Amino acid sequence: MTIPSRLTFALGIACLLLLQHTVRPLLGWRIEMDWQVIALVLMAWRVRPGLAALIGFGLGVIMDALVPATFGAGALALTLVGYAAARFRTGFFGASVAVGTVIVALGKYLVDVAVVVAEGRLRGVGLAAQLGLWSPLSAALTALVGAGLLGLARTEAPGPRRR
Amino acid sequence: MRGAGEETRTDRLLVWACVLVSIVLLTLSPARQERAASAVRETVVAPLAAWQVRARLVQRAVTSYDSLIRLADSTIRQAQALPAIEAENAQLRALLGLGAALQWGFVPAEAVPGRAMGDAHTVILSGGTRRGIAALSPVVAASGVVGLIAAVEETTSLAIVWPHPDLRVSATGRDGVGFGIVSARPEDGSDVFLLELRGVPFRDSLAVGTEIVSSGAGGVFPRGIPIGRVVGEVVQGGAWSRTYLVQPAVRPADLSAVMVLTAPRVAAGVDSLWPAP
Numbered sequence: 001m002t003i004p005s006r007l008t009f010a011l012g013i014a015c016l017l018l019l020q021h022t023v024r025p026l027l028g029w030r031i032e033m034d035w036q037v038i039a040l041v042l043m044a045w046r047v048r049p050g051l052a053a054l055i056g057f058g059l060g061v062i063m064d065a066l067v068p069a070t071f072g073a074g075a076l077a078l079t080l081v082g083y084a085a086a087r088f089r090t091g092f093f094g095a096s097v098a099v100g101t102v103i104v105a106l107g108k109y110l111v112d113v114a115v116v117v118a119e120g121r122l123r124g125v126g127l128a129a130q131l132g133l134w135s136p137l138s139a140a141l142t143a144l145v146g147a148g149l150l151g152l153a154r155t156e157a158p159g160p161r162r163r
Numbered sequence: 164m165r166g167a168g169e170e171t172r173t174d175r176l177l178v179w180a181c182v183l184v185s186i187v188l189l190t191l192s193p194a195r196q197e198r199a200a201s202a203v204r205e206t207v208v209a210p211l212a213a214w215q216v217r218a219r220l221v222q223r224a225v226t227s228y229d230s231l232i233r234l235a236d237s238t239i240r241q242a243q244a245l246p247a248i249e250a251e252n253a254q255l256r257a258l259l260g261l262g263a264a265l266q267w268g269f270v271p272a273e274a275v276p277g278r279a280m281g282d283a284h285t286v287i288l289s290g291g292t293r294r295g296i297a298a299l300s301p302v303v304a305a306s307g308v309v310g311l312i313a314a315v316e317e318t319t320s321l322a323i324v325w326p327h328p329d330l331r332v333s334a335t336g337r338d339g340v341g342f343g344i345v346s347a348r349p350e351d352g353s354d355v356f357l358l359e360l361r362g363v364p365f366r367d368s369l370a371v372g373t374e375i376v377s378s379g380a381g382g383v384f385p386r387g388i389p390i391g392r393v394v395g396e397v398v399q400g401g402a403w404s405r406t407y408l409v410q411p412a413v414r415p416a417d418l419s420a421v422m423v424l425t426a427p428r429v430a431a432g433v434d435s436l437w438p439a440p
Binding site: 018024054076083 | 170171173174175176177178181182184185186187188189190191193196197199200203204207208211212214215217218219221222
């Protein structure tokens, strides 16, 4: 990656994280877009799995700090998402938009499950509706937007490891 | 040399460390979790938290806009229906009706009751000689006698009103029975303000509730303007005349608009403009 492209990438990531903390609460939709997961997968495409996990952990701690009842849950989920995104890219599929999109969707769903379970606020029908309806729809929306952004970023990402 | 995508022992260590720390954070007591979260919030996350809070406030403002508008509308509506404003509106409507009935020979004016010590028995009117107001002109409202012009200037005038001790009106019952002079009742420490109808011939008896109107004697107040209603008789041993307590038809302190009758109108009379209720 050239220096200008690195700067562009960093600026894009900063924008996504900014959207996470401004546009998302501003919209206040039940089906919410998770810009943070997209940013994490984009970053995970460019770094080693350990660093991707560390970035995910950092983003998770930031997310959890704003919702103290789930402190640690978001960090655990995003650590796993970051690691998985980097591992899939290095090990098997390269910078595949399809795989990245699936990881974004699963990652968003995993984050929701972790936060909802750790929070322990929802029970019964409310829990079922959240995990069976709203979270999957949120994951789908995030994946939809993520697919576009991953497609844009794909050309810059390194390929899979050659054995 | 290992590439950017190659997994090393360091990577695995980092992953496990992150997972372990996350699990430790999850198992902390709520108080410790809050302390840790607070430490993060106050340092690296402070700007993000501020943005998020601001975004939430904006979102709340947008979603609550309609309900705020409804609240403001209902508040405005309630303010418009305040009793004082309703009473003033009623006065003004009644005065408009009186003006239509009089047709000529009157000057409408706003009344500003005196608020200072010693001003309680006077009102300042927003009209003077320029508008044709003269001294000793009667001041009336839709409900009856208000007072008398005591002093006039170019643009304002001063009226004495009940319970000024100098204000006296020749009066009689609506049916013409029981002539006398109405004046303010000397203050007896009571909060209830009443007038006295003095000098009623002993042979004339007025029942409680009888309406008292100006008699027209003396030429200052024309005949037939309501003054008040009899609420009782003052028992005076050995007197040759009767004295009645009268509840005034007008409370000057509550007035905001009045009419000043001109001399030609007084001379022409106002009979039947204030019909018996």
